[in-house]
Amino acid sequence: MRRTTAGGRVARSRLARLRPALGVLPFGVYLLIFLVVPTVTVVVGAFGEEGRPSLTNLAGLAEPSVLTALLNSVLVSATTAVIGAVVGALAAYAVVTGRPDGALRRLVTSVCGVLAQFGGVTLAFAFIATLGISGVVSTWLDAHLGTGLTSSIWLFGLKGLVLVYAYFQIPLMVIVFLPALDGIRVQWREAASSLGASTWQYWRHVALPLLTPAFLGSLLLLFANSFAAYATAAALVSQGSPILPLWIRNALTSEVVLGRQNFAYALALEMIVIVALVMAGYSLLVRRTARWVR
Amino acid sequence: MRRTTIVDKTSTTKTGTKKISARISAMAVGAVGLVLVSTACAPPAPSTSSASGSAANGAATWSSAQAAGGMDALVAAAKQEGTLNVIALPPDWANYGQIISAFTAKYGVKIDSAQPDAASQDEINAANQQKGTDRAPDVFDLGQSVALANLDKFAPYQVSTWSTIPDDLKDANGTWVNDYGGYMSIGYNSAKVPAPTGVKDLLKPEYKGKVALNGDPTQAGAAFNGVVMTSLANGGSADDIQPGIDFFASLKKAGNFLPTDPTSATIESGQTPLVIDWDYLNAGESAKISTWKVVVPSDAVVGGYYYQAISKEAPHPAAARLWQEFLYSDEGQNLFLGGGARPARADAMAQAGTIDKAAYAKLPPVTGKPVILTADQTTRSAGVLSKEWARATS
Numbered sequence: 001m002r003r004t005t006a007g008g009r010v011a012r013s014r015l016a017r018l019r020p021a022l023g024v025l026p027f028g029v030y031l032l033i034f035l036v037v038p039t040v041t042v043v044v045g046a047f048g049e050e051g052r053p054s055l056t057n058l059a060g061l062a063e064p065s066v067l068t069a070l071l072n073s074v075l076v077s078a079t080t081a082v083i084g085a086v087v088g089a090l091a092a093y094a095v096v097t098g099r100p101d102g103a104l105r106r107l108v109t110s111v112c113g114v115l116a117q118f119g120g121v122t123l124a125f126a127f128i129a130t131l132g133i134s135g136v137v138s139t140w141l142d143a144h145l146g147t148g149l150t151s152s153i154w155l156f157g158l159k160g161l162v163l164v165y166a167y168f169q170i171p172l173m174v175i176v177f178l179p180a181l182d183g184i185r186v187q188w189r190e191a192a193s194s195l196g197a198s199t200w201q202y203w204r205h206v207a208l209p210l211l212t213p214a215f216l217g218s219l220l221l222l223f224a225n226s227f228a229a230y231a232t233a234a235a236l237v238s239q240g241s242p243i244l245p246l247w248i249r250n251a252l253t254s255e256v257v258l259g260r261q262n263f264a265y266a267l268a269l270e271m272i273v274i275v276a277l278v279m280a281g282y283s284l285l286v287r288r289t290a291r292w293v294r
Numbered sequence: 295m296r297r298t299t300i301v302d303k304t305s306t307t308k309t310g311t312k313k314i315s316a317r318i319s320a321m322a323v324g325a326v327g328l329v330l331v332s333t334a335c336a337p338p339a340p341s342t343s344s345a346s347g348s349a350a351n352g353a354a355t356w357s358s359a360q361a362a363g364g365m366d367a368l369v370a371a372a373k374q375e376g377t378l379n380v381i382a383l384p385p386d387w388a389n390y391g392q393i394i395s396a397f398t399a400k401y402g403v404k405i406d407s408a409q410p411d412a413a414s415q416d417e418i419n420a421a422n423q424q425k426g427t428d429r430a431p432d433v434f435d436l437g438q439s440v441a442l443a444n445l446d447k448f449a450p451y452q453v454s455t456w457s458t459i460p461d462d463l464k465d466a467n468g469t470w471v472n473d474y475g476g477y478m479s480i481g482y483n484s485a486k487v488p489a490p491t492g493v494k495d496l497l498k499p500e501y502k503g504k505v506a507l508n509g510d511p512t513q514a515g516a517a518f519n520g521v522v523m524t525s526l527a528n529g530g531s532a533d534d535i536q537p538g539i540d541f542f543a544s545l546k547k548a549g550n551f552l553p554t555d556p557t558s559a560t561i562e563s564g565q566t567p568l569v570i571d572w573d574y575l576n577a578g579e580s581a582k583i584s585t586w587k588v589v590v591p592s593d594a595v596v597g598g599y600y601y602q603a604i605s606k607e608a609p610h611p612a613a614a615r616l617w618q619e620f621l622y623s624d625e626g627q628n629l630f631l632g633g634g635a636r637p638a639r640a641d642a643m644a645q646a647g648t649i650d651k652a653a654y655a656k657l658p659p660v661t662g663k664p665v666i667l668t669a670d671q672t673t674r675s676a677g678v679l680s681k682e683w684a685r686a687t688s
Contacts, residue, residue: 065684072688133503133552133565151503156553157688238555239510240687254513255414255437256676 042272045265057266066247070270073227073243076158080165081222087166088173089215095174096181109178112171119168124235127164131155156237164236165226172225173218180214213288220282224275244271353611357468358452359619362612365454368619369401371612377404378613381420381431382412386558386578388474388600389633396629397620403613413514414440421447425607432614434603437515439676441470441601442669448603451615453622458642463599473621474574474635475599477590477660478523481576485585486567493527493541493591497548501568505545506552506560508571512680519596520570521679522667526594532665535675536682543686553687561586572598573658577634588658597664599638624648631657 049056060066091108098104130137131149138149154160184207192202230245241247244267251264353362353371362368372378378397385391394405408429409416414437424430434441434448452468453459463472480490488500496505509517525531525538545551556566561579569576576588602621608614620626627637628650636657643649667675 063681065681068684068688128554128565133554134563151549153503153549153552153554237553239507239551239553240684241510241512242684242688250510250513253413253415254680255440255515256512256518256672257680258415258439258443 039272042265042268045262046269049262054262057263058269060263061266061270066267069242069244069247072158073245073271074274076161076165076243077223077227079162080169080226081219083162083166084169084173084222085177085215085219088170088218089177091170092174092177092181095178108174112174115171116168116175119229120231121235123164123167124232127155127160127167127236131163156239158242160236161233161243164232165229169222169226173222176218176221177214180211180218183214184210213285217282217285220278220285224278224282227271227275227278351612353615354449354606354608356611356615357450358456359454359615362615365619368612368616372401372403372610372616375403375610375613377406377428378610378617379406379408379429379432379608380617381408381434382410382414382417383407383435384410387633388574388635389578389629392632393621393626393629396625397617400620401616403616418444418447421605421607428609430607430609431605432608432610433617434601434605435473436601436603438598438601438667438669439515439672441603445469447606449606449608449611449614451604451618453618455622455624455639458639458646459622460638460641463638470601470603471618471622472599472638473602474627474630474637475597476572476574476634476636477658477664478519478570478594478596478598479573479576479588479590479658480568480570481561481579481586481588482568483561483564483583483585484587486564489587490568490589490591493524493594496550496568497544499548501550503549503552504567505550506554506556506566506569507542508556508569508575510683512676512683515598516572516575517570518672518676518679519572519598519667522665522675523570523591523594523596526596526665527591532667532671533674535678539679539682539686546687551687558582572635574633574635577656577658581634590658590660592661595660595662595664597666599666628653 046057048054061070095105095108127135129135132138132155133150133153135149138147138152141147142150155163188206189202192206197205228245230249233243233246234249237243237246241250248264248267248271251260251267254260351371356362356368359365359368362371380394383390383394385394394407397403398405406429408420408431412420414434417431417434417436418440421431421434436444448469450465450467450469453471456464456468459471465471480493480496482490487504490496490501495501507517507520508514511517511521521538521542522530522532522535523538524541525535528537528541530537542551552566554560554566556569556571558579560566561569562583569579573588573590576586580586580588602618604611604614604618621630622639624639624643627639627643628648630637631640631650631653634657637643640649640654644654
């Protein structure tokens with residue numbers, strides 16, 4: 001009986017130690033079901049074919065059309081990340097220079113909060129309805145300026161993707177970059193001025209070095225965001241699977257070329273590896289920012 | 295059957311910078327989570343209620359109406375099951391909307407139509423994923439390559455009208471039977487573009503940004519046959535799809551190829567004024583838009599039939615068999631015809647005088663001998679296409 005009591009006490013103290021962990025339990029379960037299990041499934045699937053270990057699917061990644069898709073994916077993601085980061089950072093700066101509780105700031109942050117999450121079929125449709133073949137804007141421009149937009153197909157290719165992705169990338173940048181700009185304290189500028197620094201010197205030696213890690217971190221976040229975007233592209237581009245997410249769809253649902261489910265796993269693994277690399281870079285940079293802003 | 299519609303939102307990769315402070319607690323969480331998940335993942339106790347009814351009368355093994363004890367017994371068994379699960383049957387495809395409502399009106403069997411816009415492969419995927427549940431598809435309507443790759447999933451059945459179906463449109467055992475088919479065609483809005491006289495016309499500047507194909511040919515059967523059609527018109531053959539791929543590359547270069555997926559909506563709004571697709575799908579558009587014309591190019595006649603089959607794992611085996619009887623009855627075949635498709639029994643019905651003559655006369659005229667790819671030719675062409683298509687169109 002005494003042993004049981006002692007055991008009970010030990011169990012209770014263990015429970016006490018575990019109590020903080022209980023709060024994150026739902027998150028842990030969530031991660032397990034929606035991140036760990038799918039990732040393991042993808043890795044196992046990529047290295048197998050019909051239940052046997054095989055490297056055929058990974059070898060398929062070296063096919064020219066798949067390599068082109070990888071290159072396109074990286075190019076589109078990098079381009080939209082740079083456009084989003086630069087334009088978004090400038091917009092965020094413009095907002096920060098205004099009054100912190102002003103109407104402009106409240107308007108911009110709430111609009112950006114909505115637009116950053118506005119993607120998928122609805123966004124693609126919005127662009128098709130305005131700039132597509134029979135879009136409102138393209139029809140008007142053709143009639144008044146003779147632009148030839150109504151017979152141009154640029155929207156349905158990579159150029160179109162860059163434009164449409166920028167639509168949600170810029171607001172996302174504003175949201176993630178505002179806190180970094182807020183972290184720049186007025187006192188630093190005053191200190192620099194009192195030591196005789198010009199505006200240029202202040203930016204060059206104080207503000208920019210402080211903002212660089214946050215900027216690069218946001219850039220990487222934007223990259224991963226557009227790298228993984230699928231529905232927008234799927235609704236816009238229906239020929240040739242120019243980017244990796246569309247290749248995965250093709251491998252899974254094709255009724256013409258059959259039996260490539262495991263190749264889809266290999267493609268997904270390729271995307272996971274690239275996003276993991278980007279994320280590793282991101283967390284390195286975040287650690288550096290944290291050191292500065294403390 | 296052709297379109298893969300995507301309705302989920304842009305997937306956004308979230309990067310959490312939150313760190314779980316103590317590694318030990320994180321591991322504990324993981325361990326507890328694992329236990330929870332493994333319990334949650336335990337398969338539910340098998341429900342025997344739905345399976346017992348069909349096992350009792352052996353409907354899953356009936357290979358004809360006689361085996362069921364005659365048509366009346368089959369109808370009674372189907373009524374008892376009450377429901378039929380169909381998948382990937384768009385209401386505006388080969389008149390399936392009307393066929394479904396006519397079946398329910400006639401036999402009082404409710405039809406549960408899942409994922410109307412799904413592709414053929416999705417039908418098989420659904421059958422695998424939902425195996426053993428009462429939501430699994432009962433019957434399939436598949437493109438050639440998917441059908442022939444999954445013969446082990448079908449239950450053989452011979453309909454009452456079996457003898458009037460041409461031999462080359464059915465498997466000898468009734469594992470599959472072609473239900474309807476058609477020819478590859480060019481549909482165009484005569485109010486927006488000039489009438490094309492042949493496939494090569496599509497390279498003319500009048501068609502800049504206007505030539506659309508029904509889907510990506512590496513994914514959709516209809517689009518695949520569209521490329522075969524352009525290949526035939528450019529010196530290719532059933533064994534050589536390359537000229538078709540090259541033709542689309544030239545179309546792309548000229549800025550004529552419109553890489554958007556045509557639907558009834560894009561056709562009505564004028565976004566896709568010229569569409570390469572099966573004649574019965576284009577004919578369906580003519581019914582809605584009077585200026586929508588359909589031509590089957592005389593220098594490139596490509597035919598194709600869809601494959602009808604009963605799932606071996608059908609949760610409603612009697613209803614699935616009754617559906618086959620209905621589709622291959624004069625009524626069902628005329629309904630396909632009403633949607634502009636050529637039913638499998640068209641010749642026999644024309645001879646017997648039971649065909650809907652008005653609808654039969656409305657089919658686009660076809661001259662020349664149609665080319666129908668064999669399964670081997672399809673596989674080989676698809677292999678070439680999957681390597682070359684992305685390069686040709688980007």
